[in-house]
Amino acid sequence: MTFAQAAEAHLDDVYGYLAWFTGDRAAADDLAGETFERALRLWHRFDPERGSVRTWLCQVARTVALDHFRAEKRRTRREQLAAQHERVDERFVEGLAPDLEAALHSLSAGEREVVALRIVLELDAGTAARVLGITPTNCTTRLNRALKKLEEALDVAA
Amino acid sequence: MSQRDLVAELRAARIEAPANVRAHVRLIAAADTTPPRRRVTWRRALVVALPVAAAVAATIAVTRPTHHNAVQHRGAIERATAPSATDQTFGAQKAVPAPSTTRVQRYGATIRLRVADPAAVSDGVTRAIRIARSLGGFENAVHTNLTGENGTADLTLRIPRANVQQAVARLTKLGTVTSEQVDITDLTAGLSQADRTIARLQRRLAALRAQHAPPAQIAALTQQIQRLQRGESATKRSAHYATVRMHLGTPPHVVDHHYVRNGIVLGACVLVLLLVGFLAARAVRRRREDALLSRS
Numbered sequence: 001m002t003f004a005q006a007a008e009a010h011l012d013d014v015y016g017y018l019a020w021f022t023g024d025r026a027a028a029d030d031l032a033g034e035t036f037e038r039a040l041r042l043w044h045r046f047d048p049e050r051g052s053v054r055t056w057l058c059q060v061a062r063t064v065a066l067d068h069f070r071a072e073k074r075r076t077r078r079e080q081l082a083a084q085h086e087r088v089d090e091r092f093v094e095g096l097a098p099d100l101e102a103a104l105h106s107l108s109a110g111e112r113e114v115v116a117l118r119i120v121l122e123l124d125a126g127t128a129a130r131v132l133g134i135t136p137t138n139c140t141t142r143l144n145r146a147l148k149k150l151e152e153a154l155d156v157a158a
Numbered sequence: 159m160s161q162r163d164l165v166a167e168l169r170a171a172r173i174e175a176p177a178n179v180r181a182h183v184r185l186i187a188a189a190d191t192t193p194p195r196r197r198v199t200w201r202r203a204l205v206v207a208l209p210v211a212a213a214v215a216a217t218i219a220v221t222r223p224t225h226h227n228a229v230q231h232r233g234a235i236e237r238a239t240a241p242s243a244t245d246q247t248f249g250a251q252k253a254v255p256a257p258s259t260t261r262v263q264r265y266g267a268t269i270r271l272r273v274a275d276p277a278a279v280s281d282g283v284t285r286a287i288r289i290a291r292s293l294g295g296f297e298n299a300v301h302t303n304l305t306g307e308n309g310t311a312d313l314t315l316r317i318p319r320a321n322v323q324q325a326v327a328r329l330t331k332l333g334t335v336t337s338e339q340v341d342i343t344d345l346t347a348g349l350s351q352a353d354r355t356i357a358r359l360q361r362r363l364a365a366l367r368a369q370h371a372p373p374a375q376i377a378a379l380t381q382q383i384q385r386l387q388r389g390e391s392a393t394k395r396s397a398h399y400a401t402v403r404m405h406l407g408t409p410p411h412v413v414d415h416h417y418v419r420n421g422i423v424l425g426a427c428v429l430v431l432l433l434v435g436f437l438a439a440r441a442v443r444r445r446r447e448d449a450l451l452s453r454s
Contacts, residue, residue: 004187011183015175029179069450095171101163110451111333119168133444147161154164
């Protein structure tokens with residue numbers, strides 16, 4: 001598989017993962033481009049025996065997103081914003097019930113990430129754990145915690 | 159909402175990349191000129207090679223003896239094997255057999271000595287030659303090889319047979335004797351037989367002359383007698399000198415097993431420390447990521 005084929009086949013997955021992870025469509029737009037630029041530079045290091053292309057691209061996307069979070073954190077410190085910075089009021093997921101979407105905003109980035117990998121992209125526990133750099137058991141625990149948090153938020157909304 | 163419904167709803171809300179993002183990524187992918195994938199990259203090789211090299215370097219640094227240590231080792235070996243006060247008289251008490259004064263013998267002695275260092279080898283060669291000459295002998299062959307911390311020398315000395323016992327006694331004091339060998343071959347019987355043969359031929363020669371035998375016959379017999387006489391003289395001349403072969407050498411390099419073991423332990427500790435450092439750095443990085451992602 002060439003890089004162009006891999007990019008075409010998995011762009012939606014990577015973009016969706018980034019949107020869920022950052023909770024910000026605008027950020028996902030920028031980070032998607034960065035992800036594939038970095039993936040192109042690292043394409044020669046991809047080893048198909050170690051995992052699928054989609055998993056590898058998600059790993060690259062995660063690294064790019066983490067750099068984004070760190071940069072955001074530094075920027076926040078520099079601008080001395082004590083309160084939560086204003087998020088662009090834009091839905092990062094279309095087609096969800098309003099209460100569910102509101103509940104999603106209560107999740108942290110780490111919790112959204114595991115939901116995106118396990119639920120939206122339907123990666124198995126082992127593969128998702130590899131992307132996250134944690135054990136499969138830890139990955140399952142994080143997912144359960146995130147889903148429970150969503151349920152509680154939905155119950156409260158109800 | 160049950161968890162099953164929740165999962166179903168989340169799954170249904172898949173996100174597609176917008177057109178501008180898709181176009182951008184296609185542009186990026188169009189620039190793909192990557193070479194064929196390498197299984198073993200320099201980065202992967204370094205990850206393995208660097209820790210191993212560090213461990214090997216530590217092992218070598220510890221196991222390789224310094225000059226001081228090498229001298230100490232050799233000194234320890236020499237002290238452990240050096241002849242004691244009693245053994246100093248080895249040359250005198252356990253002297254080689256004395257050559258016979260009444261019989262003709264071919265006498266040969268071979269001695270091997272161990273000395274402390276290359277300087278002692280060189281010094282031993284000089285003194286051995288001096289000993290030989292002082293006893294009326296001479297050096298027939300000398301081969302010396304001095305390299306770094308090791309040295310050897312092989313000498314062939316020709317000593318008048320009457321002085322060989324004294325020569326060996328003095329030569330054995332130049333170092334620690336590791337082996338000694340004497341070969342004596344008696345030549346008297348052979349020489350006596352040669353004398354009888356010569357006497358018989360001379361009697362026959364006298365008879366031929368008295369009978370006025372043909373000159374050719376007389377000349378042939380004369381030549382035969384002369385040949386035998388020359389051989390006899392050569393044998394007696396060779397037996398006049400004894401042959402002493404002497405080998406001087408430094409002890410072999412001894413590997414202190416304590417150093418080797420300590421080096422291996424140190425190398426293993428370096429590897430373990432590197433591994434612990436790697437795991438600690440990874441744990442710290444993961445904790446920072448978790449802290450970063452714990453925010454919304």
